[in-house]
Amino acid sequence: MDSTGLALIELGAILFALGMMGRFAGRFGMSPIPLYLLGGLAFGDGGIFQMKAATEFGHLAGEIGVVLLLLLLGLEYTPAELVTGLRRDWPAGILDIAANATPGVLVALFLGWGPVGAVTMGGVTYISSSGIVAKVLNDLGRLGNRETPVILSILVFEDLAMAVYLPILTMMLAGLSFAGGLKSLAIALVAITVVLVVALRYGRFVSKVVDSNDNEVFLLKLLGAALLVAGAASALNVSAAVGAFLLGIAISGSTAQEAAKLLEPLRDLFAAIFFVAFGLNTDPRAIPPVLGWAIVLAVITALTKIGTGWWAARRQGIRRMGRARAGAALVARGEFSIVIAGLAVSVGGVSHRLAALATAYVLLMAVLGPIAARVVEPAVRFFQRDRGGLDPVGM
């Protein structure tokens, strides 16, 4: 068989299997991300069956997946939402960083992965999965709840924090000098500020450049612009993902909605390939030795996220049950943790065990998150009854 035929067959088999898994996950209201990762693990290096030809395609397609993930994330938000969210909930955002990045940093340092590994693991344990959280909130009919804006503004803060964090990580991975690092961080910060100002004032011009009534033209312009910006950002050591995110923010109004509708299926496809590619490059034999640490991190960071949500909701005058719901909703980690780990692994400079730990951690948290959001109400009720119906109103 020629290599093209083999690659197509492998790719087809993987995508078909992903589709079946996605259906299975959907039936249980689960995120498909852990299944995608497991699929990648099974067919990669050291897995039950190796697929070499598909791995090559998976690498570039996975990169495009990251660009699309972040582009659509940027499209979801209007600049005004970002600015108000930042202003109102920054204390919760700061607590979120401190409480949830620290466990990852400490474990990485303890395992001797050095400062770069520590910063990577801090990012992995810090960032909640806005995709999983938004889906769970909608599935459970909690969009109208009073704690939901609190949850969403924490997610907004995290996403903006990513725009600062990813350039820092990129520069550390590239082994830049302190001055060089400061330069790329400065570029990132200036870029974020310029994009927010441009998007707030002149968003319609950016939208006009890419907008078109013809879907095909629109799609090509969008995708082209996203890859151009991402590539340029990557060349400046600001991280491709951040470039795409900023472009997404700058596109606004009806153009943003149309763009999101058009790109969503593409994002789902390429993001799925990204998760599989990450799994393919992770050696499943490296997971058992770090599984214990993954469980420790999962337990600690589930508790720290619940604490963060609880505190943030209390600041907004939400009652006890709502605080618990806000905390539990934030537990899920997913796509962005893998984006961070994927960036670190692709550049190199971190222990290969880090990829295994990040995979195991996300496998646990992407499953645990939606479960936590579902069981939190009965759990809180159970404990309240246990304590003799103590203060049911909980003010």
Add this chain to the structure above:
Amino acid sequence: MTALPGIGVRKDFEVRSGRRIGVVAHKDGAIDLIVSQRDDPDACLAQVPLTTDEAGVLANLLGAPQLVEKLKEDHRDLPGITTRQLPIGGSSPYRSRMLGETGLRTRTKASIVAVMRAGQLHPSPGPDFVLDSGDLLVVVGTPHGLDAAARILADG
């Protein structure tokens, strides 16, 4: 009005019984009706997705009685005249036909003073006003005339 970044906006208010009632308006135009729980005002008892048509019907149901009450009030001094709201059902022969085609005024002596559509009031509709299923007609006339009008709108 509360912003839900990435999703849309929540518009709700507290009713006298202590519950919150309102809608979540998604960015893509979808609307969810929300009603808060009694024992936990932060949480929602229901989040019901509504299509644009369904939201319009609900708005009519809530808006039309007020109008009818007000009109009744206005001509309380005229005995024998009353106001009623008559729906254009999904099986009405007059849906997507012009109001003039019903011949309501000649046949029943009752007058259509307004049409409620999607919560919007269209006062004094002309004979070329095109009716649609889900519309609520506010009709003034004698009780006898109104009964006849209801039959005509339902069965032709």
